[in-house]
Amino acid sequence: MIKLYGMGVSYNVEKVRYCLNYLNLEYDWVQTNPLQGENQNAEYLAICPTGKIPGIEIDGFRLFESNAINRYLARKERSSIYPQDNKSLATMEAWMDYVSIHVAQAINRVMFNRVMAPMVGEKVDQESLRVGLSFLDKYFPVLEKQLSKNNFLVSNEFTLADINLLAVLDPCELIQVSVAQYPNIAKWRRGLKNQAFYQKCYKDYTQFVQEIMAAKAA
């Protein structure tokens, strides 16, 4: 039995849900909301000592960090989304790192300042926002070039690196960041968002988050 802890608004949690769905793994969805401190109680910290979502429990084995969880799941299922060949695997890891270390951090800056800070009443840091946007202007062309070579990030095979990038880009519309000027990113993203593993989570991430935010404000 798999238990996934987190809430759907978090793209790190969605990343794990996409992977679980892709691998056709059933799971119990344990709603854990950081805005209500549910990530800091002793029960959750025993699953995820860092207090971040997602956390996962699989037949008593506990794990945290979305990329580590996805690697574990894909390896366990011996899925092709985790390449067997050492060089393909290394290339996939390089793209996963690039997305998590660079692209995600830039997205996080924009998301914090355009969505989170206004929502929780924190000061908007205009300089951090500017830096985040300027980083994205550097990183999107890199991704665009890579996706012009193959159907997917690593090769013509779909891998965990694609799941990582897909989830990290989920907030784009919400944070008013457009990839429309990058035709290969836009096409790759459209294709994946139409697939069952994505649609099983929701039809539209932006609408889903906006509904949650509206419900909170009401």
Ligand SMILES: N[C@@H](CCC(=O)N[C@@H](CS)C(=O)NCC(=O)O)C(=O)O
């Ligand atoms: N590197 C972590 C990041 C997880 C993360 O930042 N989760 C956020 C939600 S997206 C969280 O738990 N925030 C609540 C907090 O830090 O208290 C992963 O990939 O799992």
